[in-house]
Amino acid sequence: MPDEPRSPEYFKQLFTSAGKGKGGLYDFWVQQSYGKLNLDLSTVQGWYTLPYTRAQEQQKDRLTKWTDCAKNFQKKLWQLNPNGIIVIWNDVFDTYGASSYPLTLNGTQRNYMAVSLDREGWHPAIAAQEMGHGYGLGHSFAYPDMEYGDSWDSMSSWTSGWFFNPPDDPDFGIKGPGLIAPTRMWMGWITQDRIRECSTACGPAQVVGLDHPEVGGPLVIKIPGDGGAFYTIEYRTKEGWDQGMPGNSVVVHKVEPSGRSLLMPGWNAALWRAGESFQVDQLHIELGRLDGNSAWVCVNLPPCTGTF
Ligand SMILES: [Zn+2]
Secondary structure (H helix, E strand, O other): OOOOOOOHHHHHHHHOHHHOOOOOHHHHHHHHOOOOOOOOOOOOOOOOOOOOOHHHHHOOOHHHHHHHHHHHOHHHHHHHOOOEEEEEOOOOOOOEEEEEEEEEEOOEEEEEEEEEEOHHHOOHHHHHHHHHHHOOOOOOEEOOOEEOOOOOOHHHOOOOOOOOOOOEEOOOEEOOOOOOHHHHHHOOOOOHHHEEEOOOOEEEEEEEEOOOHHHOOOOEEEEEOHHHOEEEEEEEOOOHHHOOOOOOEEEEEEEOOOOOEEEEOOOOOOOEOOOOEEEEOOEEEEEEEEOOOEEEEEEOOOOOOOOO
8 A cells, every 4th residue: 555545635635725716624514504614724734654554453442543643743743733633644554533632742631532534434424423523523323323324414424324415526435424513512513593493383384404504584494392402493505515325304303401312203204205294292283385595384383285
């Protein structure tokens, strides 16, 4: 295997503003956050050689591996003063992300967002999840308790039984899906004015495509549940990061008081089409109409007729 299977320039395109508009991680975070998160200050430092053999490094735990790399150019790091460090390995080694790894530089210990990507993690689908861990996101679940069970969320990509069919980006490889509405709410990216609260029954209620904020109107419908839980209804369109969705689809989550989201009604949740209805706990949800930008949904209000 070549020592440097990809050039530093490739990683600049994949992770920094140099790749703006090219479908890499820069675009992912700007688009998912509606412009509230960007990688404008990120830089790529180039390849470094560790003073350890592969066998020595392989025996170490994740924190130590990441620390070995970070320490290897600590003078430069001290100058850059980053919030997070993405380590790239030139082999198949280990891929992970964490929001808070301690590192001591010049005698000062700080916690950093820590991401480690081996050769199998150099594409947007996996890098997005590991960076998501760096930003404090956990894996997502399907009801009742299936980790990695949300096929329509970047934080579940991409294990067996995965129903998302990830497209290949011509520049960077496998990409998608995007992040679910509960995550975008939790991060503060969906603001209150883009949330339609539906107390017990409502409809036909418009919800615009999660990646179509330009349409105006609610990006999510929020319905209170028992014990501090709530439900969200979002509309995902088969394009961009969601090209691998089987089709335009309404997606429902239950969000527990802890913040954990569950895909409803469960793993392999069907993709709902106009005129279909389904039951989620005590909610009866019926879809009135779907188009390229919006869905109209009725909650506890069958039949879903009226003005769309
Ligand atoms: Zn993960």
